[in-house]
Amino acid sequence: MRHIQIFDTTLRDGEQSPGVSLTTGEKLEIARQLARLRVDVIEAGYAAASPGDFAAVQTIAREVKGVSICSLARATENDIMRAYEACQPSDAPRIHLFLATSDVHMQHKLRMTRDQVLQQVDSAVRFARAKVPYVEFSAEDSGRTDFDFLVEVVKVAVAAGASVINLPDTVGYLLPHEYAQRFVRLRERVDLGNVLLSAHCHDDLGLAVANTLAAIEASVDQVEVTMNGIGERAGNASLEEVAVALKLRQEQYKVETRLDLSQIARTSKLVSRLTGMVVPANKAVVGANAFAHESGIHQDGVLKERTTYEIINPELVGITENKQLVLGKHSGRHAFFKHVEELGYTLSDQDMQDLFKRFKDLCDKKKQVTDEDILALIDERLYGEGQHAFALDYLHVSCGNQPLATATVRVTGPNGVFEEAAVGNGPIEAIYRAIDRATGEEVELTSYQISSVTPGQDALGEVRVQVRANDRLVTGRHVASDVMEASARAYVDAINRVMILRGTPAALVK
Ligand SMILES: CC(=O)SCCNC(=O)CCNC(=O)[C@H](O)C(C)(C)COP(=O)(O)OP(=O)(O)OC[C@H]1O[C@@H](n2cnc3c(N)ncnc32)[C@H](O)[C@@H]1OP(=O)(O)O
Numbered sequence: 001m002r003h004i005q006i007f008d009t010t011l012r013d014g015e016q017s018p019g020v021s022l023t024t025g026e027k028l029e030i031a032r033q034l035a036r037l038r039v040d041v042i043e044a045g046y047a048a049a050s051p052g053d054f055a056a057v058q059t060i061a062r063e064v065k066g067v068s069i070c071s072l073a074r075a076t077e078n079d080i081m082r083a084y085e086a087c088q089p090s091d092a093p094r095i096h097l098f099l100a101t102s103d104v105h106m107q108h109k110l111r112m113t114r115d116q117v118l119q120q121v122d123s124a125v126r127f128a129r130a131k132v133p134y135v136e137f138s139a140e141d142s143g144r145t146d147f148d149f150l151v152e153v154v155k156v157a158v159a160a161g162a163s164v165i166n167l168p169d170t171v172g173y174l175l176p177h178e179y180a181q182r183f184v185r186l187r188e189r190v191d192l193g194n195v196l197l198s199a200h201c202h203d204d205l206g207l208a209v210a211n212t213l214a215a216i217e218a219s220v221d222q223v224e225v226t227m228n229g230i231g232e233r234a235g236n237a238s239l240e241e242v243a244v245a246l247k248l249r250q251e252q253y254k255v256e257t258r259l260d261l262s263q264i265a266r267t268s269k270l271v272s273r274l275t276g277m278v279v280p281a282n283k284a285v286v287g288a289n290a291f292a293h294e295s296g297i298h299q300d301g302v303l304k305e306r307t308t309y310e311i312i313n314p315e316l317v318g319i320t321e322n323k324q325l326v327l328g329k330h331s332g333r334h335a336f337f338k339h340v341e342e343l344g345y346t347l348s349d350q351d352m353q354d355l356f357k358r359f360k361d362l363c364d365k366k367k368q369v370t371d372e373d374i375l376a377l378i379d380e381r382l383y384g385e386g387q388h389a390f391a392l393d394y395l396h397v398s399c400g401n402q403p404l405a406t407a408t409v410r411v412t413g414p415n416g417v418f419e420e421a422a423v424g425n426g427p428i429e430a431i432y433r434a435i436d437r438a439t440g441e442e443v444e445l446t447s448y449q450i451s452s453v454t455p456g457q458d459a460l461g462e463v464r465v466q467v468r469a470n471d472r473l474v475t476g477r478h479v480a481s482d483v484m485e486a487s488a489r490a491y492v493d494a495i496n497r498v499m500i501l502r503g504t505p506a507a508l509v510k
Pocket residue numbers: 013016046048049050073074075076098099100109110111140170232
């Protein structure tokens with residue numbers, strides 16, 4: 001099977017996304033992850049752009065092995081020298097030099113004639129080839145370049161020793177069949193020998209991935225992509241979309257890469273976190289909704305057979321969490337009942353039907369229905385509103401800058417009122433011990449989270465706890481302006497839910 005090289009330019013073209021600037025440490029972290037993803041080439045930056053970018057390329061070339069490290073350079077001796085010096089520590093250093101070849105770029109930007117451009121391509125490629133064995137030449141804005149002139153440029157670059165010829169569609173202008181045709185016709189007109197052809201597409205018309213795949217069908221050897229599709233303006237072709245399309249439709253493309261696709265989710269998250277570029281929820285392959293199903297008919301289908309509505313197995317790209325059935329107003333009974341069971345409840349048919357009706361009513365009122373909302377509906381159904389087993393009646397906490405804290409609580413339950421005090425290493429531990437004593441319940445606290453739900457000094461604090469009881473994880477939640485009170489009530493809430501799960505709350509109260 002034909003091998004396609006993956007040239008990753010997240011750290012160069014991706015970093016050209018407005019607002020993105022990565023430190024050397026951040027670039028190194030991403031480069032290490034790209035090596036784990038097993039890309040063939042990492043374009044680590046543009047060494048001549050700044051001392052920081054030079055340092056980043058050089059550090060990556062020194063530290064990241066098993067992959068070719070490349071720097072971009074204009075067709076000038078200074079840029080080429082900087083690229084060479086920065087990439088030199090790599091096992092396989094590569095200089096990627098470019099010069100624009102479209103009339104609009106030559107005339108207005110470079111202010112050069114065609115002859116001058118041909119001459120500069122020749123001298124720059126020769127200069128770079130004297131430094132490193134791998135030299136890639138890109139005819140910038142090749143998509144809008146007069147084809148006969150493009151052929152001349154490529155002939156000059158090949159004769160001067162270029163190892164890779166890239167035809168970037170710099171402004172994302174071409175349609176897939178037009179882009180593919182350029183490669184087919186170029187092969188007919190130029191004797192490329194061992195020289196590789198490369199595609200580099202931008203997403204101005206939303207065609208970057210389609211154009212890249214068309215170029216692969218037209219037999220290019222290398223594709224230039226970025227993680228999450230980040231890059232100048234609308235971005236570049238996204239690595240994950242190209243890679244998964246090649247894998248899923250291998251019978252069509254008949255090519256292979258050396259990528260470890262199971263690293264995709266991890267790489268996507270890392271790039272998003274360090275660049276600050278949020279991945280849209282509906283982004284193919286790596287978006288939060290890529291494997292989420294909201295509508296009842298889809299959820300029913302996926303529950304019966306995943307492939308009814310999922311062409312990609314999330315595990316292929318390293319997503320191991322359960323597939324998400326998002327509950328909302330478009331959900332149906334199958335998904336809702338399954339979710340209630342996953343929350344740990346086995347309810348009668350009548351209870352389930354009633355809950356489902358209440359759930360749909362709630363969906364009309366609330367945009368997002370959370371597990372807490374569903375648990376509250378279950379509580380109401382099982383006990384009637386406000387009929388919890390335990391309620392916190394009184395709380396007093398004494399703590400300071402010393403480790404020991406004391407708490408006194410009064411808890412009312414169906415069988416009476418219980419007051420207890422306890423000490424702890426901090427106020428929360430003291431409160432929870434006192435509540436354990438007052439309720440007679442011994443649950444294991446497995447997680448405690450506190451967050452502010454409103455801004456300002458009088459912010460409301462939300463506490464979410466998770467406890468383990470009888471091998472089940474149960475959550476509790478409360479919002480209050482006093483975080484001690486919110487903590488205590490969230491814990492009592494969790495205990496009440498534990499009792500609901502056991503099915504006989506009153507019998508368990510001491
Ligand atoms: C399509 C692409 O993505 S190309 C890569 C784009 N990436 C970047 O530009 C990021 C890094 N760039 C930079 O840090 C700066 O632009 C630098 C350091 C490269 C150059 O900075 P400056 O010297 O201040 O020049 P400035 O950016 O203002 O203008 C670019 C100059 O390079 C020239 N130029 C543009 N492309 C090339 C090229 N491939 N080869 C030679 N010269 C070129 C322009 O004609 C212009 O020359 P002029 O000053 O004689 O008019």
